[in-house]
Amino acid sequence: MIALISRDAGGAEFISRYASNQKEKFCLAATGPAIKIFKKKFRNKKILDYKKAIRISDWALCSTGTSTDYEKNAIIFAKKNNKKIIAYIDHWVEYRERFLKNKKLIRPDEIWVSDK
Numbered sequence: 001m002i003a004l005i006s007r008d009a010g011g012a013e014f015i016s017r018y019a020s021n022q023k024e025k026f027c028l029a030a031t032g033p034a035i036k037i038f039k040k041k042f043r044n045k046k047i048l049d050y051k052k053a054i055r056i057s058d059w060a061l062c063s064t065g066t067s068t069d070y071e072k073n074a075i076i077f078a079k080k081n082n083k084k085i086i087a088y089i090d091h092w093v094e095y096r097e098r099f100l101k102n103k104k105l106i107r108p109d110e111i112w113v114s115d116k
């Protein structure tokens with residue numbers, strides 16, 4: 001099972017499209033603008049706390065943002081729980097800031113990018 005985790009609207013759009021094209025089951029964790037996007041695309045899915053979503057999943061796909069630490073906290077939690085975590089970035093604006101928390105670099109296992 002995949003945990004889809006997002007606060008960022010652009011990232012939520014991408015990872016929801018990705019999940020729609022997969023046969024693997026998934027669960028959702030969201031806050032902010034991502035809630036509306038996930039609810040629209042997956043009406044029958046409950047939105048979970050990111051910790052619960054990560055615990056019940058085999059791996060996680062997480063958007064990135066700079067306005068809050070939501071996604072960074074999810075990456076840290078996934079790493080601490082030995083879950084593969086893939087971070088998605090939809091553009092290169094503030095690239096470094098997407099992976100910094102308290103001046104410490106947060107490293108996902110992979111980064112997927114849709115911008116050149």
